[in-house]
Amino acid sequence: MSRLAIKICGLSTPETVGAAVSGGASHIGFVHFAKSPRHVEPDQIKALAALAPAYVEKVAVVVDPTDEMLGELVGTGALTTLQLHGKESPQRAAAIRARFGLPVWKAIAVKTSADIDGATAYVGAVDRLLFDAKTPDGAALPGGMGLRFDWTLLRGLAIPAPWGLSGGLGIDNVVEAIRISGAPLIDVSSGVESAPGIKSVDKIMAFCKAVQPC
Numbered sequence: 001m002s003r004l005a006i007k008i009c010g011l012s013t014p015e016t017v018g019a020a021v022s023g024g025a026s027h028i029g030f031v032h033f034a035k036s037p038r039h040v041e042p043d044q045i046k047a048l049a050a051l052a053p054a055y056v057e058k059v060a061v062v063v064d065p066t067d068e069m070l071g072e073l074v075g076t077g078a079l080t081t082l083q084l085h086g087k088e089s090p091q092r093a094a095a096i097r098a099r100f101g102l103p104v105w106k107a108i109a110v111k112t113s114a115d116i117d118g119a120t121a122y123v124g125a126v127d128r129l130l131f132d133a134k135t136p137d138g139a140a141l142p143g144g145m146g147l148r149f150d151w152t153l154l155r156g157l158a159i160p161a162p163w164g165l166s167g168g169l170g171i172d173n174v175v176e177a178i179r180i181s182g183a184p185l186i187d188v189s190s191g192v193e194s195a196p197g198i199k200s201v202d203k204i205m206a207f208c209k210a211v212q213p214c
Contacts (some may be wrong), residue, residue: 004178005185006211008192008204009061010038016199017051023208027057032073037197042076049078059083067099074100081105094125103127109134110149123161130187133167154181171206186211
């Protein structure tokens with residue numbers, strides 16, 4: 001059985017990058033979205049990514065990005081993956097992957113089983129689907145709000161694509177989430193923070209430790 005993948009997202013300091021790496025995270029995420037309290041600029045992403053070894057994947061999280069924005073991010077040479085967290089269509093996602101030559105993930109906002117069924121439109125267009133909780137209408141952020149959805153909706157998921165689970169995960173519920181959903185990758189952000197946008201070294205380490213036996 002392959003090891004469960006862990007992504008610690010929304011990192012913004014050397015200390016928290018170090019905690020994610022030492023804790024055993026397979027992926028670290030950097031949010032480039034001005035409305036987010038986790039927003040970091042391309043030069044910060046480059047500096048932070050340089051602190052992690054090559055075997056740790058470096059993911060930029062963007063929301064309905066322009067090609068100009070993506071070009072600036074990819075131009076840092078720091079990234080291994082682009083994660084789309086807006087309303088990008090399968091065609092747009094495929095075009096981004098083709099143009100920029102990096103693996104592309106697409107976050108799928110989930111409230112009901114119909115949302116999961118709709119994700120099949122992205123099969124073949126992206127490299128991984130990330131099932132996240134749907135935020136309320138009119139919310140300023142498309143994710144990172146600590147919301148969760150019914151994880152049983154993912155039980156026995158037969159979608160022909162790599163996928164992961166996000167939304168509302170924390171130290172106290174991640175083991176249950178993995179057991180219920182069978183997720184091969186779990187993605188945490190607000191669940192390892194002491195305040196919005198402020199990651200906790202201790203919480204990152206505790207989260208990774210909780211996941212290791214799974």
